[in-house]
Amino acid sequence: MPIFTCKIGTSDGKIIAREYDAVSADLLRQTLEDQGLTVFELRKKPLQFLLEKGGRRRRISAKDLLLFNQELLVLLKAGLPILQALDTILESEGGKLNEVLSMVREDVKGGMPLSVAFERHPRVFPHLYIASIQAGERTGDLPQTIRRYIAFLKRTEGFRGKIIAAMFYPAILITVAAAAISLLLVYVVPTFSQIYAESGSALPVPTQMLINFTGFLRHYLLVFIGIGFLAAGAFRRWKETESGRFAVDRMKVKAPFIGPIATRYAVAGFTRTLSTVLGSGIPIVEALRMSVGTLNNRVLERGLLSAVIRVEEGSKLSVALESIKLMPPLALRMLSVGETTGSMEEMLSDISDYFEDEIERNLQVLTTAIEPAIMIVMGVVIGTIIVTMYLPIFKIAGTVG
Structure with a gap:
């Protein structure tokens, strides 16, 4: 999601600068104004892909956020105030959150509400989570809000895990197939071509075409790899633009099945x-x-x-x-x-349960169809390469017979 740098005015007359993740500038402006804030300046942060690549965007995984909320919920249910609950969490084993939680603790100690302290770290705590904490503070039932968010995280991460697991085996098949075909083209075919070249006999047209193709591939392999990296980089830059992202997302929606x-x-x-x-x-x-x-x-x-x-x-x-x-x-x-x-x-x-069940059924059908399809395609390609390279031998055997 794009990062926007905002200069906003608060209800107490302060002007502060913050960074937010948002779908679009218009939506972010509307959300901030709905919260009673005055937006003086809002601009998209430049060169975001470099920041992501360099690891400067400090993020935590859903697993870390889930663990933190589970600990916080247990401590709040035990009757501990927010400040003591944060102290207890910080005293446990260190984690990725500790540095941020230390700053949150200091803000809460200074009298700041927990949601506002979280809001100062939008790279770490999702906007949805911060809004949920704000709602819990308004209703006076923060533990129930945290419990609800924990259930949300567990369900969404569990479903995402099912999606990854469903696509894992087809991904392995594709990788093995690509490795096998590459080995044949880069190593096996050149070995046969050298043997045929030493024999000096005329080769069938399919065999000669395959040998020429593998020779061209080996000669320009580094060029193809370089072009591939440049194309991937250009595509990524284009996808970062609004028009590029919209075009890619439209293709995702329109793609058959x-x-x-x-x-x-x-x-x-x-x-x-x-x-x-x-x-x-x-x-x-x-x-x-x-x-x-x-x-x-x-x-x-x-x-x-x-x-x-x-x-x-x-x-x-x-x-x-x-x-x-x-x-x-x-x-x-x-x-x-x-x-x-x-x-x-x-x-x-x-x-949501209905859609998730539908997705699981569709993925089961998709993976069931993909696995034999990959095996058939791999068998046809490898079989064609092997038969093409053995054609001269079949020709010689036919002549001797």
């Missing part, structure tokens, strides 16, 4: 996030704006932002989402029932 899975995955994350945020007591419009970024797709985000405007104007969420065709009719009916019965939080969670 993969597109619907990617869309369902994005919507599953969005609905689960929205359910968590609404359960924390955050108003619907603010919750929607906070949840937009979880789609991680410019095409879907643009459509959802138009739906958010309709909700802001008084439309029902189900009607607004129906207008952008983001969800299937069944999910929209479920959402409409949730709005009618006042149980939208639970219904959004059920919709």
